[in-house]
Amino acid sequence: MQLLVVICRRGVPVGVSQARSATHCTDMRGSTAGLADTLASGSRAHAALLECADALFASLVVAPAVVTYWKSTWTLMDLYVLPDDPVGSAAACAAFGLCCDLLFSVFQTQLSKYLRPERGRLTYYIVSRLCTGVAGVACVGAWRGVWNLLNECTGDSARTLLSTTAAATLSLAALRALRNICAAPFAVAVDSPQDYFDVPTMFRTVGTI
Template structure:
């Protein structure tokens, strides 16, 4: 769910400081107010449609089927990412690339939701939902991810926006960064990344969500969801506001202290994220055609996915890849990958500079040709 920001700071560093701060605030607002609700709506609708259509009378079989389908698809997309990037590119036809890449997102999105739903529900069946069990499994999964330096993978929108760029559209980073030419090691790396790290992330989300269900106004669903939404967005504002000082501190730390700071900051952002997701998810159930679940969820599914595709950030719905804690240099390790507007304006500035360079080169070439023409001497009249 979480992307890397390595190199982005240098790439986007242009313009005045005030202009950069304004774009950063606009990106945070865009991610929080538009992308996050759309991503949550997609996940909620897809999850509920699976509840309605995938073996609804057999919960364990339904969960197992979703887990098998989702994990297998995630594994295949991880293993064959190099081939997908090679054979699906704009160079082979922009329309073909656009259609097939968005079809990939549709299938991969369903696979991601299926894998999460399957593992989540199987865990419910195996461990139950007592507060003590939830606390122990959540703590164990969190510590395991921290030990693997993969805790940042619990973050999601509004703290991550995946822009649909052709360069890395199909990229799925693996835990040990093995090369696809090392076939056996690469396959094992993909298996570990998809099943072990991916399942640990589900454990953390499931435990945190269920604990909120238990302790946050369990007798009043409406009040509980609204409270989650308000608390979540309040923490989102605080987390984004703290990014500059935390980045300053991280740039001056090294080793374990820097890693600890990054992990604590990601945990705060995760608390905000899970509250926002739970609030939006529950309020959709309460207010959006509650008497017609099929109509409600099909509309939500189509509208949210179409909106994200039109905004060119449909890959934000995907849970894929393993990102390492504090792998970026200096303070970039605590910068959230929400660079939608900044990347757009950077691309436009790059295009303008390229056009100006071409015009300057054409002008210089024309002047050079004119200077090299032989001097024309008019014939004297006889």
């Protein structure tokens, strides 16, 4: 699923080992699509070439594809989710998206535990991709819902836009979560079985529910 919320905190996260913390921060930093082992095993020139190709692939292929998916899904919601009620449509999308995000965050440990390739590759592949599909729609829905609620409820004057931008930026900076403003499509995740259902959270706590 790899819903990326780019938050890397210094020190040892609550309830997680130092090693896992380092792994998460490394995964969240760049766009390398699983090429770390390959890069480490070749010559420096070979590694530099692969790193350049990886960056180009992430920037010129993955990022536009993500934006295309978002734009298309957003437009479909405009057409089919309460099109005659802008506020209701935005509220419905926001509620659906944020609730799904909450559920995936709470149950990520259970999903990772029970949905594994060794328990059945076909079942794992189908269910994991269905979860990704739902999570993708929910992610766009959350964006669209909050975005359109702001449009409908606060207006679009320069003063309002500047104040809301400043408030959001300062809030994220105070929470040490400012990097989230440049998450997707600038963060690339790979569909690998390891940590497929991980949803990074603020304090990296381990689910016990």
